[in-house]
Amino acid sequence: MPTSSMIEPEIPTDVNPIPASSYLSFLSKDAKARKPSPIRGLFPLEQTPGVISLLAGKPNAALFPFTSVQFTAPPSGADASGSEQTLLKVDDDLLAMGLQYAPTSGIAPMVEWLTEFQEQEHARRKSEGWRVSVTAGSQDALYKAIQALVDPGDPVLIEKPVYAGVIPIFEALHCEMIEVETDAEGLNSLSLRETLENWPSSKPKPKVLYTIPYGCNPTGATTSLMRRKEALDLSRKHNFLILEDDPYYFMYFGTRPRIASYFMLEAQTGDRSVGRVLRFDSFSKILSSGIRMGFVTGPAPLLDAIDRHTAIANLQPSSFSQAIILTLLRSWGRQGFLAHVQTVAAFYRAKRDVFEAAMRRHLHDIAEWNTPEAGMFFWFRLLLGENGDSESVIRTKAFEGGVLALPGTVFFPNGARTTYVRASFSLLEEEQVNEALRRLRVVMLKEKEDLKGQ
Numbered sequence: 001m002p003t004s005s006m007i008e009p010e011i012p013t014d015v016n017p018i019p020a021s022s023y024l025s026f027l028s029k030d031a032k033a034r035k036p037s038p039i040r041g042l043f044p045l046e047q048t049p050g051v052i053s054l055l056a057g058k059p060n061a062a063l064f065p066f067t068s069v070q071f072t073a074p075p076s077g078a079d080a081s082g083s084e085q086t087l088l089k090v091d092d093d094l095l096a097m098g099l100q101y102a103p104t105s106g107i108a109p110m111v112e113w114l115t116e117f118q119e120q121e122h123a124r125r126k127s128e129g130w131r132v133s134v135t136a137g138s139q140d141a142l143y144k145a146i147q148a149l150v151d152p153g154d155p156v157l158i159e160k161p162v163y164a165g166v167i168p169i170f171e172a173l174h175c176e177m178i179e180v181e182t183d184a185e186g187l188n189s190l191s192l193r194e195t196l197e198n199w200p201s202s203k204p205k206p207k208v209l210y211t212i213p214y215g216c217n218p219t220g221a222t223t224s225l226m227r228r229k230e231a232l233d234l235s236r237k238h239n240f241l242i243l244e245d246d247p248y249y250f251m252y253f254g255t256r257p258r259i260a261s262y263f264m265l266e267a268q269t270g271d272r273s274v275g276r277v278l279r280f281d282s283f284s285k286i287l288s289s290g291i292r293m294g295f296v297t298g299p300a301p302l303l304d305a306i307d308r309h310t311a312i313a314n315l316q317p318s319s320f321s322q323a324i325i326l327t328l329l330r331s332w333g334r335q336g337f338l339a340h341v342q343t344v345a346a347f348y349r350a351k352r353d354v355f356e357a358a359m360r361r362h363l364h365d366i367a368e369w370n371t372p373e374a375g376m377f378f379w380f381r382l383l384l385g386e387n388g389d390s391e392s393v394i395r396t397k398a399f400e401g402g403v404l405a406l407p408g409t410v411f412f413p414n415g416a417r418t419t420y421v422r423a424s425f426s427l428l429e430e431e432q433v434n435e436a437l438r439r440l441r442v443v444m445l446k447e448k449e450d451l452k453g454q
């Protein structure tokens with residue numbers, strides 16, 4: 001199976017970072033108004049040799065009742081349920097960092113690890129003006145990034161359908177959500193082009209495109225290389241930022257070589273102007289969702305704005321979570337981490353296959369779908385004819401019939417009627433999958449009968 005570890009792309013040297021000053025026009029009024037925290041802004045000075053700091057209201061760590069933290073983990077690439085486990089101890093220095101208040105963007109060794117990882121994974125150099133901030137999952141980063149870039153009432157480009165978790169963020173800002181079509185190849189760049197080329201000259205252009213390039217939630221689609229390149233071209237031509245929300249990046253289980261991220265591609269395509277991609281990674285799907293850790297990678301001025309928001313909202317991401325994750329990552333190393341995500345991807349590929357086999361068995365004549373190559377979702381269209389609507393069938397009738405799934409409507413902010421349904425294949429065993437889809441079939445056949453009678 002293709003993995004990132006097999007591809008060690010050359011790092012291009014001739015990129016053109018867009019000037020730092022140009023980000024002023026991207027920042028929202030809120031972001032511009034947020035001042036650096038008067039206390040947190042001075043934290044780095046505490047490291048000045050010889051300085052005695054009376055600065056931060058840090059509690060005295062001598063009274064923290066955690067004196068040692070250790071946990072077990074499988075060797076890299078092995079199944080977590082396997083019998084072989086390694087005992088890992090959080091280093092004393094790291095534990096001290098993990099128990100105390102820490103820098104807003106993340107503890108230094110974690111940020112360093114992630115920066116080096118991103119350099120290699122996406123073939124980028126940190127001298128190009130980007131950096132990494134750790135966040136409490138990617139949702140935290142997304143919320144803050146959108147607040148940093150979008151003013152109330154602004155138009156924003158979103159995929160149709162779109163991850164339901166960003167809709168309320170845009171709604172609260174009363175944004176005009178401009179829907180870009182998607183299909184089996186992901187974001188439809190032709191639809192994006194048409195939207196932008198027909199943009200009314202009197203109206204300010206959108207500053208951001210929000211997209212999920214791998215195993216999209218909800219469609220499961222992975223955006224093709226050609227589409228990504230076209231979207232990047234358009235971002236240059238029409239000067240917008242690409243919010244690359246990629247929590248399913250490491251869950252790619254397709255048979256073709258991995259497609260480069262937008263963050264990688266911007267340094268390798270067109271005029272190689274870089275700095276229009278803000279990339280969101282998450283450890284939720286591959287290490288733990290409860291540990292709440294993700295990281296955002298992109299132009300320093302945008303990350304500074306996100307950090308200023310963090311400094312007032314929650315001060316910093318959990319340093320304790322970072323200490324645990326870093327202990328694991330240090331023990332595995334980069335290659336070990338990549339071996340782990342390969343195991344994760346193979347696991348979900350098998351789950352996908354089981355689910356699809358059950359779909360063929362139970363839904364072959366009543367639904368249509370594309371096969372996802374990443375992530376954990378099937379997005380299928382119920383063949384209910386013109387009057388069909390998955391909302392009532394799925395939300396009410398399927399639930400009464402003993403199966404719970406998400407009607408497609410929750411992914412359409414503009415209230416479109418749809419016969420699509422999102423089903424997650426991450427958890428269930430084969431028997432439960434078959435039973436769930438058998439129940440759905442019963443509900444669907446009844447619904448079709450009822451619709452015929454109308």
Ligand SMILES: Cc1ncc(COP(=O)(O)O)c(C=O)c1O
Nearest residue numbers: 137138139163217245282284294
């Ligand atoms: C597309 C997408 N973005 C962001 C998130 C939030 O992830 P995290 O747990 O890292 O906050 C999810 C979670 O399901 C998601 O599907």
